[in-house]
Amino acid sequence: MALWEKVQQCLHGDTVRQLQSVYGVHFPIDVRHTFAEWIEAQPWFTLEEDNSEHERIAGKLVEQLVLMIENRANELNSEDMFINKLRLQEIGQQFREMYSPNPFNLVRVVRNCLGAEERQVQQAEMAGGDSEQACTHRQIYQQFDMLQRRTQQTDLELKQLQQKQEAFIIRYQESLKLENILQELGHQPNGPIPLMEREQALLRQKQSLEMEIQTTAKELLQMKLTLAKKYSETCQQLNVLQSHILDEQLISWKRQQQLAGNGAPFEGSLETLQQWCESLAELIWQNRIQIKRIEMLCSRIPINTGAGPDNLLTQLNTTITSLLSSLVTSTFIIEKQPPQVLKKDSKFGATVRLMVGGKLNVHMNPPTVKASIISEEQARSLLRSERDVRKESSGDILNNVGTMEYNQANGQLAVSFRNMTLKKIKRAEKKGNETVTEEKFSILFQSQFTVGGGELDFQVWTLSLPAVVTVHGNQECNALATILWDNAFAESGRIPFQVPDRVPWPQLAQALNTKFASNCGIGLDAQHLSYLASKIFGPHDDYSTHMVSWAHFNREPLHMRNFTFWEYFYSVFKLTKDWLHGPWKERLIHGFVSKKEAQDNLLKKPIGTFLLRFSDSELGGITIAWVDNDPNRPGEKQVWNLAPFTDKDFKIRSLGDRIKDLPHLVNLYPDIPKQDAFGKFWSQQTDTPVVGTGYIRPQLVSVIPGISAPLNYDNPLTPSMMQPQSPPSPVSQPAANIGDSINDINIDNDIDSSWLQNLSGMDYDPSDIQQMGINRVMPSFNAQSMPGNNFPSPN
Incomplete structure (x- = not known):
């Protein structure tokens, strides 16, 4: 459902009036209502102000919106729409004057409006939802409402205390005047009776x-004690709420951010958390001001019986300041993490935000x-406060200093690093058999600023997720293993980076x-997953109780293999991501299946049935297995495997x-x-092979040496299966036992044996020798078989 539709359905009464105040x-x-669909379809939140290309896009958005407003105005021709027409024309002219010189002004305004809508709708949905998260959010908003009412009430009582104390001072001064008059009369001689x-x-x-x-003094003392106790309760409730938001909600967001490094879904939005943290900052600051005011009132009239509010207020001032300090330091966060595999001399970026920066000015x-x-x-020493690591480093980063900028539209105070270079x-000394791709680093971001007119000074810092530093592309595989393991199994509050x-x-x-x-x-x-487990543990019925060590994961090679x-x-994952994304997503690739299981399944199917599985012996390889007639055993079938x-x-x-090239592949299993x-994954062939220069364009196709099956271009699905001419001896054996060595294969003189030479240079498993080297790609052209064989002679 579109956002504007949700706004109209979910918001009522006060929430609508609050939203209207955002617009102006x-x-x-x-304008938001008339062009809602177009507005929500534009990339407002992805545009970066310091990007010249994005500035050009923002200018186009301004121009498009103005044109749409003007066109809409021209469509309103009836008398009833005259006023609306004039208003739209005025808006169009106003937008052109305001936003054409600086189109990012419009971007900021729209971001602010859409963000306000999102927050209002989210609150409305959570208020009416029954999920655990909705219940938690609803409780948080209820606590905020209670604390805001409580803060308003203590502020009112504080004002009453101040008025009463001012009246007390006036009465006290009157008492002093009477005392002075009586003293003067006492020094005079006895006078008349009057x-x-x-x-x-x-x-x-x-x-x-x-x-x-005396009565008023007791009342003042009692009012101060009562207020001090109320502030104490408020501080306790603020502490509980802040702990929940920072230690649970924010930590949960950071954990989701870390899991997103492994591809887990991640909303990534900090808007709700920022709203909560800003509300906390506002409440803490208001109560801190009130506590300081009551401290000042107590100092002006030091009425204390030993159990007075002075000591309690001193403790409260310390407590409330500590809450503010914890909030500020905890909300200095990395919104966009730097890459966790950092390549030396390559550019990288990150974004750091102070979520309460706007509220604290x-x-x-x-x-x-x-x-x-x-x-x-160094990260461990920093967390233990053993030494001032903030002045240390384990490398040099260029373009590593930036100034935080405030975005008026969304209230965010952040800095984006876009051109950092390591x-x-x-590097530290190696520990045992640890490799450089197992060594972890972290990017430390630090800043310093003051709050309250220089009254409070904050030194804040935050650490990025662990990163592995590489110097060559071939280290990426093992570096990603370290990162995946860390992201998946890191525990909250751990010692870095255990x-x-x-x-x-x-x-x-x-x-x-x-x-x-992902x-x-x-x-x-x-x-x-069961097949993958068998690669580590061997065949078992149930792997749910098995434990995997880091050594089994990426140190020790698999059984009878030279890779982990x-x-x-990783090799399969990368091959699929780069080249097989479409077929894999359509579930056309069996992938993780053993050769024996593939053979057993195919032998039950008609001739020409095939499937695709990832190679066991060659990293990043995928092979095609298909069932065909056994040339040496009439009536029996044989499973063939192509070289990966x-x-x-x-x-x-x-x-x-x-x-498509191979006509003997008929049906996918x-x-x-x-x-x-x-x-849908076949390339489109042109009808004519002649290009403008008069030359004939050749076509690349895959063929299988040893099988005389010419491609039928008119109907590539019709196989022309001939008896395989090579190898005659091994294929007469069962599929799983074809040949013990490469010398067992006899090749006829009329067959190109280059595939065999290539195969001999491969890192192969003897059990895979039946895989035939068909992935030789060569230009093939037959003028007699191509349409339109009367070609012009090239000049």
């Missing part, structure tokens, strides 16, 4: 006034933020599935086109015609 002459709400009566009257008045002063004197890289040991890195050495397989399986799904369009099913489990998984296709093969010709399955 800068962006009338009737003078003595006046002295008696003044004395009675003084006694009455003193009794009133920090932007009035914008602070600078500095970034530096520190080691794991120029130098200092992770468990062993984890349950179901947890690792979930992390692998998340990584695969990059390849769709995740792994239970059969895929992660290297195998890899990244270099798909750079030349796609998987879909390679499948179990029974899907290959055109129905892969037709």
